[in-house]
Amino acid sequence: MKGQAAIMEKIFTVFFMVIVLIALIIFLGVWNVLQINVEGQEVVNERAMSLMKLISTHPLLVKEASMFDDSKLEVAEGMPCEGFEKLFGKRWYAEISDIDGTKWSMCILNEKNASYDIPVNIYHKDTEKVTIGKLKVGIYL
Amino acid sequence: MKGQSGFVMIFLLVILVMFIFVFMLSFVGTVRNTEYTQFYTTNLLISIMRADTGETDPSCRYVADAIYCSFISPSYICGTTGVTCGEIARNTIDNYLDYDTSIVKKSFKHYLIAEPEGSWNPVYSIGNPITFSAGDISVMDERRKTAANEFVGSGLQILNLRLFVAES
Numbered sequence: 001m002k003g004q005a006a007i008m009e010k011i012f013t014v015f016f017m018v019i020v021l022i023a024l025i026i027f028l029g030v031w032n033v034l035q036i037n038v039e040g041q042e043v044v045n046e047r048a049m050s051l052m053k054l055i056s057t058h059p060l061l062v063k064e065a066s067m068f069d070d071s072k073l074e075v076a077e078g079m080p081c082e083g084f085e086k087l088f089g090k091r092w093y094a095e096i097s098d099i100d101g102t103k104w105s106m107c108i109l110n111e112k113n114a115s116y117d118i119p120v121n122i123y124h125k126d127t128e129k130v131t132i133g134k135l136k137v138g139i140y141l
Numbered sequence: 142m143k144g145q146s147g148f149v150m151i152f153l154l155v156i157l158v159m160f161i162f163v164f165m166l167s168f169v170g171t172v173r174n175t176e177y178t179q180f181y182t183t184n185l186l187i188s189i190m191r192a193d194t195g196e197t198d199p200s201c202r203y204v205a206d207a208i209y210c211s212f213i214s215p216s217y218i219c220g221t222t223g224v225t226c227g228e229i230a231r232n233t234i235d236n237y238l239d240y241d242t243s244i245v246k247k248s249f250k251h252y253l254i255a256e257p258e259g260s261w262n263p264v265y266s267i268g269n270p271i272t273f274s275a276g277d278i279s280v281m282d283e284r285r286k287t288a289a290n291e292f293v294g295s296g297l298q299i300l301n302l303r304l305f306v307a308e309s
Contacts, residue, residue, distance in 0.1 A: 017154070131192060132189065132237055
């Protein structure tokens with residue numbers, strides 16, 4: 001009886017250790033996948049941020065840093081997306097919206113994306129007024 | 142006795158493994174984009190200051206002008222509006238910081254304050270200093286907040302405009 005109890009105790013010990021080891025392996029696998037996702041997200045974040053800084057300062061679109069010129073935006077909106085590839089790369093979009101709801105967009109596709117937005121100014125060439133708006137830059141995933 | 146110590150060992154092992162799990166999990170999902178928050182804060186402050194108030198009077202044409210005017214000449218009536226520079230500045234800023242305008246992010250709260258720099262001490266009357274602030278003052282109680290600042294004015298009469306942003 002005492003011998004049987006000792007064997008059972010050993011079996012339980014080994015069983016629990018195996019369970020713990022399996023849990024550890026599963027956890028490490030999940031953790032690794034999560035880390036890869038986080039790193040992927042960081043890469044997207046970095047690209048979106050660089051693109052946002054580039055777009056908000058590029059003389060093709062702005063009058064001065066973070067102040068978009070509406071006449072330049074009108075022209076840019078009519079340009080094909082391929083025209084921007086040399087400047088800003090591929091698979092991105094930008095949308096500039098004024099506080100009154102007017103919008104200018106470039107390279108918009110109906111695809112999954114990660115985006116950032118920041119407040120910017122919009123210079124209205126006709127009236128010489130500066131309004132506040134928003135720049136949204138996204139990266140297609 | 143031997144059996145008990147075996148179970149105690151297993152229990153300690155389980156606790157240790159759980160501790161490792163929690164410790165490792167704490168590193169996942171802690172990607173805070175502080176670069177974005179700083180860029181957002183700086184851009185918001187600059188964009189607000191450079192925006193038109195809707196008035197053509199040079200003393201209060203832009204928000205920065207109107208705030209400065211509210212310290213230099215607190216009783217000055219802006220253009221044909223019948224209101225002071227301070228009121229024009231406050232109304233414009235309150236409008237821009239309103240979540241309904243969708244300029245500011247709903248996940249952030251904002252607080253803007255203008256303070257005279259150095260020994261300059263503008264007052265309405267003796268013992269009654271001029272102050273200007275807008276937004277949610279509870280941002281100042283947050284441990285983690287981002288700040289941006291701009292100076293306006295000239296000579297010895299310089300204003301330090303500071304914007305604080307914290308997650309809400």
